[in-house]
Amino acid sequence: MAAQVKAAEHREPLVRIAKRTDISRGKSWAIRAAAIVLALLLGALIMLLLGHNPFLVYADMVRGSLGTQIGRRETVKIAVPLLGAAVAIAPAFMMKFWNIGAEGQILAGGIAATYFALFWADTLPRVPLLIVMFLAAAIAGALWGLIPAFFKAKWGTNETLFTLMLNYIALGIEQYLQNGPWKDTKGTGFPIIAQFASNARLPKVLGVHAGWIIVLIFVVLMFLYLRYTKQGYEIAVVGESEATARYSGMSVPKIVMRTMCISGAIAGIVGFTVVSGADYTLNANTAGGVGFTAITVAWLAGLNPIIMVFIAAFLAILTKGSGTIQTNFSIPASVADVLTGIILFAMLGCEFFIRYRLIFRGKGEHSNG
Amino acid sequence: MDANTAIRLKDITKTFGPVVANDKISLEVDRGEILALLGENGSGKTTLMNMLSGIYFPDAGQIWVDGREVTIRSPRDAFELGIGMIHQHFKLVDVLTAAENIVLGLDQKGRLDRKKVAREVRAISEKYGFDIDPDQKIYNMSVSQKQTVEIVKVLYRGANILILDEPTAVLTPQETEKLFAVLRNMKADGKSIIIITHKLNEVMAISDKVAVLRKGKYIGTVNTAETNPQALTDMMVGHAVTLDIDRPMAKYHDLRLEVKGLNCRGSDGVKALTDVSFTAMGGEILGIAGVAGSGQKELLEAIAGLQKVESGHIFYYPPHPKSDIAGNHVPVDKAGEELVGKNPTQIQKIGVSLAFVPEDRLGMGLVASMDMVDNMMLKTYKESKGPLVDRKTPRALAEKLIEELEIVTPGVSTPVRKLSGGNVQKVLVGREIASSPTVLMTAYPVRGLDINSSYTIYRLLNEQKMKGVAVLLVGEDLDVLLELCDRIVVLCGGRVTGVVDARTATKDQVGLLMTQSAGKEAEA
Numbered sequence A: 001m002a003a004q005v006k007a008a009e010h011r012e013p014l015v016r017i018a019k020r021t022d023i024s025r026g027k028s029w030a031i032r033a034a035a036i037v038l039a040l041l042l043g044a045l046i047m048l049l050l051g052h053n054p055f056l057v058y059a060d061m062v063r064g065s066l067g068t069q070i071g072r073r074e075t076v077k078i079a080v081p082l083l084g085a086a087v088a089i090a091p092a093f094m095m096k097f098w099n100i101g102a103e104g105q106i107l108a109g110g111i112a113a114t115y116f117a118l119f120w121a122d123t124l125p126r127v128p129l130l131i132v133m134f135l136a137a138a139i140a141g142a143l144w145g146l147i148p149a150f151f152k153a154k155w156g157t158n159e160t161l162f163t164l165m166l167n168y169i170a171l172g173i174e175q176y177l178q179n180g181p182w183k184d185t186k187g188t189g190f191p192i193i194a195q196f197a198s199n200a201r202l203p204k205v206l207g208v209h210a211g212w213i214i215v216l217i218f219v220v221l222m223f224l225y226l227r228y229t230k231q232g233y234e235i236a237v238v239g240e241s242e243a244t245a246r247y248s249g250m251s252v253p254k255i256v257m258r259t260m261c262i263s264g265a266i267a268g269i270v271g272f273t274v275v276s277g278a279d280y281t282l283n284a285n286t287a288g289g290v291g292f293t294a295i296t297v298a299w300l301a302g303l304n305p306i307i308m309v310f311i312a313a314f315l316a317i318l319t320k321g322s323g324t325i326q327t328n329f330s331i332p333a334s335v336a337d338v339l340t341g342i343i344l345f346a347m348l349g350c351e352f353f354i355r356y357r358l359i360f361r362g363k364g365e366h367s368n369g
Numbered sequence B: 001m002d003a004n005t006a007i008r009l010k011d012i013t014k015t016f017g018p019v020v021a022n023d024k025i026s027l028e029v030d031r032g033e034i035l036a037l038l039g040e041n042g043s044g045k046t047t048l049m050n051m052l053s054g055i056y057f058p059d060a061g062q063i064w065v066d067g068r069e070v071t072i073r074s075p076r077d078a079f080e081l082g083i084g085m086i087h088q089h090f091k092l093v094d095v096l097t098a099a100e101n102i103v104l105g106l107d108q109k110g111r112l113d114r115k116k117v118a119r120e121v122r123a124i125s126e127k128y129g130f131d132i133d134p135d136q137k138i139y140n141m142s143v144s145q146k147q148t149v150e151i152v153k154v155l156y157r158g159a160n161i162l163i164l165d166e167p168t169a170v171l172t173p174q175e176t177e178k179l180f181a182v183l184r185n186m187k188a189d190g191k192s193i194i195i196i197t198h199k200l201n202e203v204m205a206i207s208d209k210v211a212v213l214r215k216g217k218y219i220g221t222v223n224t225a226e227t228n229p230q231a232l233t234d235m236m237v238g239h240a241v242t243l244d245i246d247r248p249m250a251k252y253h254d255l256r257l258e259v260k261g262l263n264c265r266g267s268d269g270v271k272a273l274t275d276v277s278f279t280a281m282g283g284e285i286l287g288i289a290g291v292a293g294s295g296q297k298e299l300l301e302a303i304a305g306l307q308k309v310e311s312g313h314i315f316y317y318p319p320h321p322k323s324d325i326a327g328n329h330v331p332v333d334k335a336g337e338e339l340v341g342k343n344p345t346q347i348q349k350i351g352v353s354l355a356f357v358p359e360d361r362l363g364m365g366l367v368a369s370m371d372m373v374d375n376m377m378l379k380t381y382k383e384s385k386g387p388l389v390d391r392k393t394p395r396a397l398a399e400k401l402i403e404e405l406e407i408v409t410p411g412v413s414t415p416v417r418k419l420s421g422g423n424v425q426k427v428l429v430g431r432e433i434a435s436s437p438t439v440l441m442t443a444y445p446v447r448g449l450d451i452n453s454s455y456t457i458y459r460l461l462n463e464q465k466m467k468g469v470a471v472l473l474v475g476e477d478l479d480v481l482l483e484l485c486d487r488i489v490v491l492c493g494g495r496v497t498g499v500v501d502a503r504t505a506t507k508d509q510v511g512l513l514m515t516q517s518a519g520k521e522a523e524a
Helices: A002-008 A025-049 A054-067 A069-094 A102-119 A126-155 A159-179 A211-228 A230-240 A242-247 A252-279 A290-300 A305-328 A333-355 B045-052 B075-080 B098-103 B114-128 B143-156 B173-188 B200-206 B229-237 B296-304 B344-350 B372-376 B392-404 B421-434 B451-466 B478-484 B507-514 B518-523
Strands: A015-019 A356-360 B005-016 B019-030 B033-039 B060-065 B068-070 B083-086 B161-165 B192-197 B209-214 B217-223 B254-265 B271-282 B284-289 B309-316 B352-355 B439-443 B470-474 B487-492 B495-501
Touching: A025 A054, A025 A333, A054 A069, A054 A305, A069 A102, A069 A211, A069 A230, A069 A252, A069 A290, A069 A305, A102 A126, A102 A159, A102 A252, A102 A290, A126 A159, A126 A252, A211 A230, A211 A252, A211 A305, A230 A242, A230 A252, A242 A252, A290 A305, A290 A333, A305 A333, A333 A356, B005 B045, B019 B033, B019 B045, B019 B060, B019 B192, B019 B209, B033 B045, B033 B173, B033 B200, B033 B229, B045 B083, B045 B161, B045 B192, B075 B083, B083 B143, B098 B114, B098 B143, B114 B143, B114 B173, B143 B161, B143 B173, B173 B192, B173 B200, B173 B507, B192 B200, B200 B229, B209 B229, B217 B229, B254 B296, B254 B470, B271 B284, B271 B296, B271 B470, B271 B495, B284 B451, B284 B478, B284 B507, B296 B309, B296 B344, B296 B352, B296 B439, B296 B470, B344 B352, B352 B421, B372 B392, B372 B421, B392 B421, B421 B439, B421 B451, B439 B451, B451 B470, B451 B478, B478 B507, B487 B507, B495 B507
Parallel strands: B019 B217, B033 B192, B033 B209, B083 B161, B161 B192, B284 B470, B284 B487, B352 B439, B439 B470
Antiparallel strands: A015 A356, B005 B019, B005 B060, B060 B068, B209 B217, B254 B271, B254 B309, B487 B495
């Protein structure tokens, strides 16, 4: 042991990690930009190894997602549910209630909306029908969100597992409906649900279903809700410390349940926009992993709904772009996924460098950056 | 530096972002010597010691141990150099025994020989006079026993240099005496001891030398025999502070709160309060003394409506509207209002305010990541009309507090976790006072605070008392309780063991009441 100590004398560790106390906004964005550039370079390397010209591939990604009107519309279509779900989980995450059940809440909303689309389309005109579908989706999503919140508030169950399990239950219900009572009898015999009647479809605005307007309204509302309302303030306090919330006389169970109703309701409405605006039907892919990707969006945006718009747009461009290069360069889907993965990894990973800094030996005091 | 020097620090500097926590600090400790490291809160004592124990790495400066220049990169390096630190918050595994905790983390080949460990632990205990059972589980131990395990742990690992971070904060006067006896034995054995403390009487009682830090700077080292508390205080704060705490007499006393036969169970289902009865008067500071965990927390929470009451009553008597602070007194004529069964918000509205300061100051009264404005409105945000929060009123309040209480902060929008302990405390107590309560309850309001900040808090509490507020003060420093309070209720094991007049009671008397039933246990 003594020998070790001797060897260690006069030597600083090669790299030390120190927490940053403050970082300017510009610098943190510079780090993020550098991370993305690094990820793009890494992706370029992979494409080079596969024998493609990375410049052409990247250019094609951009062209595919933004270059044409059809491409742009597709990109927006991808972004809408992603952004909506991210906004939905924002209040729950702010409260440190780890709602990873947006997936199930989207489905619950989609199922409720589909019920009215299938069975009330004959009796209701377009506007009232859409409003009923909207409300039904909101209520169904809210209930699906309320269940884990209720159990957590009453018996302290783990919300992460609970919301996750509810995803599968929602999916199971959807499968049952699709294969049983709601199966399209006029179709080819495949277990699918019939396409909605035209009065159950969301109208298009600027070429994309009106869901984008709904979601953008929620972005603004959520931003204001979290920042300027009493309920938003309560959410922040509960998220920071339940004990403090209790001490200041807040009813934590009530806040938890109310917030999850809001979170679930918005997710449910996202489900409504998907079935009524994008797919015109309900299927197992109605949520399609959006509820999970939305966590990345919400987190990268620091739970700020306004920033989520940009993150969701960026992810949608990536998704659409990698779809394009699959067809144009016959790059396997998995490689496109790897590329997306690298970029996401870099974006999440760089948060470490925003929070901490590395100090290399011998540069202790100078490397304050 | 001579051959007898155990540790020498030279020009040690450590910065955290823009804050210089330690600015070129130099120290020396000899073998067989007890050095008290004295300084106000935020003066950098713990930071400095954390660099010795390998938790932080200095930005600049040199360290010599036993005359050899060393680099301490990790707690392991420190431990190999024979430096052991006993932290304020114990780092023990509850479900393991004392002996298991002591050997935990040591790289030893083969099986753990429990008997051998127990034998060695006993040997160390006998040598220095510890009272420890190697086979006892940590969760069965009192705070002082846990501390003993921590000390034996570092000794077992062969530490020759012990650093104790505020070891007496959690101890009763009797336990403190025991600890000091052990420290003296270790000193006689040639160990070097550095003890971080705020309490001047303890510095005088135990140390050979005192090193004083102020605001991250090294002020100087003096021999304890050649100094006195007044001189040390001057070094610490930079200017003379009178040690006497003011104790004005209110113009009249007024029954405000009556607790009758209160029984409660704590969160773990264990009986926390048994048949507790006492009264609190307006115009009086009522101290609540007791060893940590004697039911103080449950008592305050029960009054604030946060703790379920099994049986008993808490009556609140509102002051007569014609009574005022000028001295016009009309006795309370209304029947008491029962507080048991009301929710915290209702009790708050009545005027009973709880400024609870738990172990970590930011735990419950404040939200660490929020700024002062958002913290100001924690209890009042519901009062404004409509669904939106009103941040103007709390902002004005925050600015007022910063000015009146001399809170040091870059601004009202700085998260309170970036403030130093004393300033956080001022924010908390200031907010409670701003709600003009008729009953103000505070627990450990000066824990960990430097002298200046402590006096500010005492002044605030006295002001409230003179306004006719009934102040309930849970404290740990008996000297302070005896100088500041009018009466003291002593709790022991959830029972009231006595109510004494603080003007006439002695420290021994209160200390005895505090340990009345726990005394037997400590001897066993």
